[in-house]
Amino acid sequence: MPSKSRRPIAVLLLTVWFFLMGLVPAWATVPFYEGGISNEQEYREVLFITGTPIVVSGQPRETTTTGRDGAVTNRITATLENKDLRVKVTRSYTYITTKEIKGTQELFNTRVGSFSETITVDKDKFVLAGYQYSGSAITDKQPAVAYTSGSWNSRKTYSVNGTAGQVVVETQGFSVGYQHAWGSTTTRTIDGTVTYDAKITIDKVVTPVKWTGTYRVNSSHNRGRHLAFLPTEPAQISFEGSYIDTAQSTGTMNYTYNMPRLDRGLVVGTARNQGNAAQQLTTLPTQKRLPVKTLRDMNGHWASEDVQRLVSLEVLEVPGEYFGPRLPMTRGEFATALVKAMQMPLPQPPPPPKTTTKNPPVEESLFADVPVSDPSYRYYQAVQQLGVMKGVGNNIFHPTGELTRAQALTIIVRTLGLEGLAPVGSNLTTPFRDDAQIPSWAREAVYVGHQLGLAKGDHFGYFHPNEPMSRAEAATFLNRFINYLQKEMKAEYRERILYYR
Numbered sequence: 001m002p003s004k005s006r007r008p009i010a011v012l013l014l015t016v017w018f019f020l021m022g023l024v025p026a027w028a029t030v031p032f033y034e035g036g037i038s039n040e041q042e043y044r045e046v047l048f049i050t051g052t053p054i055v056v057s058g059q060p061r062e063t064t065t066t067g068r069d070g071a072v073t074n075r076i077t078a079t080l081e082n083k084d085l086r087v088k089v090t091r092s093y094t095y096i097t098t099k100e101i102k103g104t105q106e107l108f109n110t111r112v113g114s115f116s117e118t119i120t121v122d123k124d125k126f127v128l129a130g131y132q133y134s135g136s137a138i139t140d141k142q143p144a145v146a147y148t149s150g151s152w153n154s155r156k157t158y159s160v161n162g163t164a165g166q167v168v169v170e171t172q173g174f175s176v177g178y179q180h181a182w183g184s185t186t187t188r189t190i191d192g193t194v195t196y197d198a199k200i201t202i203d204k205v206v207t208p209v210k211w212t213g214t215y216r217v218n219s220s221h222n223r224g225r226h227l228a229f230l231p232t233e234p235a236q237i238s239f240e241g242s243y244i245d246t247a248q249s250t251g252t253m254n255y256t257y258n259m260p261r262l263d264r265g266l267v268v269g270t271a272r273n274q275g276n277a278a279q280q281l282t283t284l285p286t287q288k289r290l291p292v293k294t295l296r297d298m299n300g301h302w303a304s305e306d307v308q309r310l311v312s313l314e315v316l317e318v319p320g321e322y323f324g325p326r327l328p329m330t331r332g333e334f335a336t337a338l339v340k341a342m343q344m345p346l347p348q349p350p351p352p353p354k355t356t357t358k359n360p361p362v363e364e365s366l367f368a369d370v371p372v373s374d375p376s377y378r379y380y381q382a383v384q385q386l387g388v389m390k391g392v393g394n395n396i397f398h399p400t401g402e403l404t405r406a407q408a409l410t411i412i413v414r415t416l417g418l419e420g421l422a423p424v425g426s427n428l429t430t431p432f433r434d435d436a437q438i439p440s441w442a443r444e445a446v447y448v449g450h451q452l453g454l455a456k457g458d459h460f461g462y463f464h465p466n467e468p469m470s471r472a473e474a475a476t477f478l479n480r481f482i483n484y485l486q487k488e489m490k491a492e493y494r495e496r497i498l499y500y501r
Helices: 304-312 329-342 376-384 403-416 440-452 470-492 496-497
Strands: 011-014 043-049 050-059 061-066 074-084 087-102 104-121 124-141 146-160 164-180 185-202 205-231 242-263 267-280 286-289
Touching: 043 074, 043 242, 043 376, 050 087, 050 242, 050 286, 087 146, 124 164, 164 470, 185 470, 185 496, 205 267, 205 470, 205 496, 242 304, 304 470, 329 376, 329 403, 329 470, 403 440, 403 470, 403 496, 470 496
Parallel strands: none
Antiparallel strands: 011 043, 043 050, 050 074, 061 074, 074 087, 087 104, 104 124, 124 146, 146 164, 164 185, 185 205, 205 242, 242 267, 242 286
16 A cells, blocks of 8 residues: 655556457557556556555547558557555557568567656656657468567656656567457567666655566457357247357456565565466457258258358358258368358459440459359459469369368468478378378378367378368368367467466
């Protein structure tokens, strides 16, 4: 608790800003590095006062402008308070970011522009006198996932009660994240050092005080989608139930600190004030009811749930009442389903000519066997241009061809952009008993798919790479991919960093 006697108290300000509308653009992931969480109604962050965390809250505001040179300026203003402890923070920062595009990658460099911040704790005042900041980030846009990584260094210098002294807060940290159709996660780690050097006055006695404290903040923001089947009551209704697509954002923060023991601002002995804590805030879930489709040949089928999920999502199209689970999945059907499941953008036809001519140019198809007028052409065009499906040679897409297991897994790994995770070398092997039957062009993808849990063999350990996938098997495989995006990828970017680093 802050004392009511007049003395300067060193304040360590920790803030992490969470954007609840999905993954923040790469240029915005770095500036908001200091600690905190928020939902629609409240923002919280933690101040360290005499080694004890004090929570302040408010509603920060952000505005973004783009200059003629393309540089983006973010301005953040906030008034945060803890009225019970008589603590108040007022701030206004601007960050200026430039972007450079290199192929599929976007490179961002950020510096601080203007700054103003005042922190009052009871009768003590800390004014931000100097602020140095340098941050950079990179976003790599793969066919269905954008991966982001950033790092930064900063130094803030606060004057204490005018000329009584200063507090210097230095931080360094990094952030990692991803964004795709099924969610996003951004996780940050911040290591900071606080150096206090000021004179305090107690009972008219002026005493110089010097000390140093350290802290670490791990914070993460996740936006996720979850599909749940809700049975319908009463029994006398035309459908058994329907799926609900629920979206929700969660901000999680944990921190540890090692500060001196202070009494009325004076260092007490050599013992340290050490501790840890965690906080979490979630947004109100949003729900979307999905359409219901009755499939007469899926009642009691082992893949019924997987098929129903994808049909409700309109990832798989079934014009009638029969799905045909044992029929082979074609290359064209799989390409269309993948684009829909991952919400990949469809290429747009070329604009019409500005002047009318007797013979306007006609768009030429990328494929010799698929005309532009084909309803699925744009889906095939999307996967081809993104490098996900490359056809079978000689500009042939072969949409009616059967899809093998090796082909399906290679397509998914390319969609993730993770082919490079396979070790380099000609002796690359997988644990499957039919490893020798894996085509050379699919070996790296099968290796990576197995490491990610996407490639699973049968009960006897066989992968059957060259066998066609049935429509039921393809639906199960696509659902396994979606579950990986929803759960395993989130755990890799959040739980592993927050709790197991």
